[in-house]
Amino acid sequence: MSSQTDSPSLAWDGTRSVYSTLAALFAYGVRAKNALVYSSAYLVFIAGVEVATTMIALSLPLSPAPLVIALLTFAVYVGDRIADAEADAATSPERAAFVTRYRRLFSIGTAAAYGLAVALSILGGPTALAIALIPGAFWILYASDWLPSLGRYFSRLKEILVVNSAVVALAWAVCVVCLPLAYADRAFTPTAAVIFGYFFLDTFVNTEIPNLRDREGDAANGVSTLPVVFGVRRTRHVLYALDLCLVAGIALAFYAGVLDAAMTVGILVGLAYALCLAWFVGRTERYGRLAIAGEAKHLLVVAVVVVLGAVGF
Amino acid sequence: MWWLISGRNTVLLTTLLLVSIAVGTGAAILAWRERPKPGALPLVALLAAQAWWSTCIVFRLQADTIPAKLQWLQLGWIGVVCVPVAWLCFALEYTGRDRYLRAPYVAALAIVPAITVVLAAFGGHDLLVVESYTTGPGDVVHFEQGGPWYAVVAGYTYLLGLFGVAAIVELVTSDAIAFRGQGITLLIGLAAPWVTNVGFLLGAFGTGGVDPTPIAFAVSGVAYLGAITRYQLLETNPAPRRRARRLVFDGMREGAIVLDTDGHVVDANGYAIDALGIPRGAVLGEPVERIVPEYDHLRDESTAGHLRLGDDDGRTYDAAVTDVTDVHDRHIGSIVTFHDVSTYVRQRQRLEVLNRILRHNIRTETNVIHGYAERFADGDASRIVQERAERIEAVGEKGRQAVELFERTRGTHTARPLAVILDECVEAVRESYPDIDVSYDRPADHIAVASVLAAVFDNLIENAATHNEGDERTVMIETRADADDVTVVIADDGPGIDAQETDVIRDGGESALRHGSGLGLWIVRWGTEIADGRTEFNDRDPTGTEVTVTVPRLDGA
Secondary structure, three states: OOOOOOHHHHHHHHHHHHHHHHHHHHHHHHHHHHHHHHOOHHHHHHHHHHHHHHHHHOOOOOOOHHHHHHHHHHHHHHHHHHHOHHHHHHHOHHHHHHHHHOHHHHHHHHHHHHHHHHHHHHOOOHHHHHHHOHHHHHHHHHOOOOOHHHHHHHHHHOOOOOHHHHHHHHHHHHHHHHHHHHHHOOOOOHHHHHHHHHHHHHHHHHHHHHHHHOHHHHHHOOOOOHHHHHHHHHHHHHHHHHHHHHHHHHHHHHHOOOOOHHHHHHHHHHHHHHHHHHHOEOOEOOHHHHHHHHHOHHHHHHHHHHHHHHOOO | OOOOOOHHHHHHHHHHHHHHHHHHHHHHHHHHOOOOOOOHHHHHHHHHHHHHHHHHHHHHHHOOOHHHHHHHHHHHHHHHHHHHHHHHHHHHHHOOOHHHHOHHHHHHHOHHHHHHHHHHHOOHHHOOOEEEEEEOHHHOEEEEEEOHHHHHHHHHHHHHHHHHHHHHHHHHOOOOHHHHHHHHHHHHHHHHHHHHHHHHHOOOOOOOOOOOHHHHHHHHHHHHHHHHHOOOOOOOOOHHHHHHHHHHHHHOOOEEEEEOOOOEEEEEOHHHHHHHOOOHHHHOOOEHHHHOOOHHHHHHOOOEEEEOOOOOOOOOEEEEEEEEEOOOOOEEEEEEEEEEOHHHHHHHHHHHHHHHHHHHHHHHHHHHHHHHHOOOOOHHHHHHHHHHHHHHHHHHHHHHHHHHHHHHOOOOOOEEEHHHHHHHHHHHHHHHOOOOEEEEOOOOOOOEEEOOHHHHHHHHHHHHHHOOOOOOOEEEEEEEEOOOEEEEEEEEOOOOOOHHHHHHHHHOOOOOOOOOOOOHHHHHHHHHHHOOOEEEEEEOOOOOEEEEEEEEOOOOO
């Protein structure tokens, strides 16, 4: 007694099984990419890396600061995605659909993340707590429903040229530099000031890149951004100028002995990369990817610093 | 009150406090996103206050110097005293009692917390909130709190907590699962810190003088999170219920006077106040007999009847008294409800007068005309006058039928066998028009319809016979019944009804230029409508009309 098998069919079934597995893996990959990009979760990692850069530059001991900043970033950015999902439906329908689909999960997740960030920040003392409460303070100030005049005043800040991006850059630089300092209970040194200036200007540049994509919508809504006021070409020139100012400032800090060689080289490599990205402004319409590439610069900086440190530079 | 707190306990205490802060802050953000739903902002304030209380304790534990520890102890009072006020505001707003949350009331609620914060901030704790400390082994600092103002704050906190519970507890007995869930979780959220605080005050915890109540707020936070995510706290909220009921009570087009068990007026809606013509203040608290003199008569009349209220302006009200009972079926009061039926009463009186005129006066006058017409020398003239007098009498008869129809709209339908109604109509037609062939499909005896249909079938069958022409005149009556309805088809082979007649009846109204020729078809329409039925007019081929009347059966088939 024997059982016969149809070999060609088996082979076909095997091939089909491999294809279906690959297709499933591809679908998971796409879903993971969507989750990272649409929810801005990749920024969480980059935010942690930025704090790590500060800690390396200032020789600070290990602390929960990177984790706190990562949690705050998740809470703020994903919280904004949830709040803006309706408005995003016109400009970024796929992202809006993704956020709407997982709205409840994101809502609970961001609330939990912010609660955990606040709790952990208490370990860094009152200053760290105050920094962790900055996003919450902005939520309250921007909420025009219960303090209408104050809410409208702060909401108008979003519409003023330079001020809108500067507020974001300032809040970000304060968090990234001052939080690890608060955990370490260290003073604000000249090196900290240089790193603060670097993150402030760099964040300003990275805030204006997405504005290139949103320039039509911003113009319609009366929001003044560099691309709206100066146009794409001049915006590119402004970004060049800001990056070059940073290059000069970092070089001066190095010659003044405020910044060590490894950190100086790391940041300068990052700025060279940023100048390359600025070249694409006006030469591509994929500003979403350009913005992600701009954020990813911090990975390059910390990688260069770590490698140089490892080789004893 | 002395407690020893070790270094390991401090770590555990700090960890638990941090958990409470994380949960409270997270829940506060979820509540913040639910603005402006009722209760959202007070809940944010409640959770933020407990998080701040916990935060101050952590900083107090971390502080290196006595002044720094005292500073955090004093700052912590802000959270301590805000919690009960926020809780009560939440409970009142969430359950729709927001009228108690006007600025003056909230300011009054905030007096005790404000005094406490001022005392803590400006050294008043030496006078009213006794706070002493001693450094024990291992430089562990022990604090003791007490004094008269401490007792006031504790009592005030528990009092506001109880008021809040009283408001929330009604949710637990709600019919809606979501509200029951919300009520239970909210009470759990309150009970956890309450029990912990009682334990602390009784010395049950070895926390070195540190009030562990904020730690229990972690349980509260989890409960509130559960209420928000599982029972749609803030999303599905009961706040509109109380307002909606009040709105309906005040806005309904019916008067309502609420009485207590002693017959005193405890509430009255706007309609009732207008009808009484007395200011609300003069109505509330008064014995009902003084406000509604006919109240005793009303109760004696099986709790329903007619009333006259306030200034005797000729208005008549149809009134009823309904007893109000509690969950144990005990009588706790009554509601007198009434609505204006003056127009209806006046119409009925006019119909009664009209009925008398149609029934007696027209018949009397036509009899007189008849009598005098017989004396005419001219036979043709006498015949024509007598015929016209008969027509006038017929019009009067139809008018009387119409008035009786309107009278019958007042009550429920009286059932009558259809066969009996049709038998009478067929018999009358056969008697009046012996040369007409009446084909009659008699229905089963048990089929009953509204008695008002007698006038309908009388008119239809008489009409089919009267307006028939030719040598062979036929009237056919067929019936068919199903479980719910019975259909009667009356057909003739006459010239048919003029289209204008049926159009006017179908449209339901006449004008000076567009009208029917009599009352018969109107009686058909009105009678069928009163019996909850419908009528359909169709032409027959080659000539004649077929009228189909479909009405509900009242024999309970």
